[in-house]
Amino acid sequence: MAAAAFATASRPLRAASTFFFRRQALAVYLLLVPPLLWFGTVYLGSLFALLAQSFYAIDEFTATVVPRLTLKTYAQLLTQPANLDIVLRTSEMAIAVTIAAAVVAFPIANYMARYARGRMKAFFYVAVMLPMWTSYLVKVYAWRLILAKEGILSWCLGALGLDGALAALLRAPGIGGPSLSSSYLGMFIVFVYMWLPYMILPVAAALERVPANLLSASADLGARPSQTFWRVMLPLAMPGVAAGSIFTFSLTLGDYIIPSVVGAPGYFIGMMVYQQQGTAGNIPLAAAFSVVPIVLIGIYLALARRAGAFDAL
């Protein structure tokens, strides 16, 4: 009866539909062919090429890449103190930026997730997303204007009579420099600014999922607001913080624009990659350097997974 009841049953599209209905796994694999072909060749292929290049070395006399597998480049990377300094400096900056971003993001995320309602909530989400998607370069450029010696920040501090404090801060070893726009402190501020939305959104998502009655329960059981915060809110927000920190950590590790536009003389991993492949023409060393953040991020992801970061992604 089934076949007779439907005149459309013989149409080829329907026949194909039925064919794939019976073989749903086949349909899935067929759908995956184009994206996997693309991804497999272009992206994964490139990553393997990168890995391969890092096991080549440059001939010091002819300055050409010798396509023979060797550990020479990694040895160069790991034994020269200057290179290790770069790795250390970049990692320190990434960790500092991650912590600062979490601290600054929390009150914003907390407010938009728990207090803002309706239109106000929508406003907050747009207000966080817009700067996140606004042109990366333009934002970096804006900070160059703000941090410049004659720029807006100096002017503001001057107007407040705090220019002495700024000068003292810039004299501090390790973070200072001739002006904010050429100091580690300035770079740190720019990094925190750039990646802040990537921290706010996952933390807000995690806090949105904390039922309000959980906090009522805590208060009901006699916890002071500060106790509720430390014992209930923060542990529940941690997966969001971990998820956000993956972005802040990874983005800081790989960035080379910010250290070259706003920054101190010390090199960062990204700058080294950029410079080695460019002016130095040493692709193997650039490749080896870019493997460092992959390894660091791998370690970081393993730690974040333990903290439950992927549940909040």
Added chain:
Amino acid sequence: MTAAIEFHDVRRAFGTIVAVDGVSFAIEPGEFFSMLGPSGSGKTTCLRLIAGFELPDGGQVRLDGIDVSATPPYERNVNTVFQDYALFPHMSVLDNVTYGLRVRRVAAPECRRRGEEMLALVKLADAGARRPAQLSGGQKQRVALARALVNQPKVLLLDEPLGALDLKLREEMQLELRGLQRRLGITFVYVTHDQGEALSMSDRVVVFNRGRIEQLGSPQAIYAQPRTAFVAGFVGAANVIDGRYAVRGEHIGVAPAGSPAPEGAVRIEGTIVDTQYQGAVRRWQVRTDDDQLITATRPEGEANTLHREPGARVALSWARAHQIPLAAD
């Protein structure tokens, strides 16, 4: 006459979980047939196997005598009312109802006529232009019903359709569904975990547990002659004594401890764990001296002179005729 639906040793597994484990049964045309069981018992998977959302891993599903074990849902003359109604939010109520006709390329005026007819049948004649989001739960339920019935299916599948409604509306809809089924004369297959619903509406009931059929029969047979301890416990919460036979709570008398047993009756003593007032009846929960928990249900007001407080001793008794022997599990 060919059965409307037949299962022959049907098996369906999801990974290592066997949802339906070698099930065979037949549903007669025009029958109101309920599939009863706890969640995870396999009743919903059986419904989905009839609809075609799942295909069997082994065995055969037949509709009207034809093997449909590899037939997609859109080529089965069967329609479903979903638990969450599954109304399409981007279409008006009328467009929802006529969806089945439109995808089969029935002419627009005919679609409209039949759709409006169906909406009138479920008493929603004026709701055609509205969106599903503007309807109450009960109204959505009726639209889902109209959307399925407009295709004139031979079998209507209902997946816990009343689960989301409140008690009063649910009882109303039960009556209405039963009336509709009699009027249209089509086969209804009704999945529920509510034994009261299954017993009151159905011609026959099948009880599922862990992917297998425990018992299949009329509501009276299921209630009065549970075949297994599971059925006795799940349908009407009978007492299972020594794992060998079942006794319904309403057949157990309560008397002061030490009073003689009535003739031809089984008598057992124990202490009261608790008693609960339930309106017309009172539930007595008694732990016997051999440590079985037995529940007796007596009309409220009877045995008023008894001590009811927990810890008090009482005697329970029932006629041997009320002992229902059980098959071993």
Added chain:
Amino acid sequence: MRSSRDWEAPSAGARFAAWAGIAFLHVPVAIIVLYAFTTEDRSYDFPPPGLTLRWFALAFERSDIWAAMRLSIGVASLATAAALVLGTLAAFALARSRIRGKNALTLLFVLPIALPGIITGIALLAAMKLVGVEPSFWTIVAGHATFCMVIVYNNVVARLRRLPQSWIEASMDLGADSWQTFRRIVLPQVATALLAGGMLAFALSFDEIIVTIFTSGHQQTLPIWFFNELFRPRDRPITNVVAVLVIAVTLVPILLAYYLTRPATERD
């Protein structure tokens, strides 16, 4: 139940911190807009000595800016088109299927945004060197399509996962085959997610620099033009104007994308 306990209402401090954070996020963008109108053309003096529209007129006459803009729009359009096809296919394949290796594939498809852009960039360059491909318009598009695809994939997968399976089953139950179900039920539900994904992918590609530098050779997209300008501050006022233009070009698709995917609770 919502009570009026003191921690339920935001304290003045919490309110201030939240608004200060939002201000921190927006002030730099506002300042860029302000500087586009300053009459000062040599330094970043604040406050600006005066305001003018002169730089906009000058910028519009610059053919190098227009060429860079055209290249960026071309790259973004093609990369978005490729990303829409590839990302949608991947999303449909992985949203609900139970195939083996699904978790690995899901991870693979988000790798280009989980790893820093510089790795994608240097990897593409390393591959180009190995295979002997010269940088061109097409190598830029290939690089952009890779991460744009992730954006589309994420948007569509999120929407598909929210699409109740019972709607698809109901459609097939009522006699619609897979194609009819796709056209009448699935497509209307994911169309906005597709559009939003496309918008975001376009905005991302239009603005991308980190990967582009490695794959572009001598081609100048607008961000590369802008980047070079940062170290050659001859035309500071023009740079400011271009910054405002870039903000304007990316703002529209981003706002639209938000509007198309906003949660139901934020709708009136």
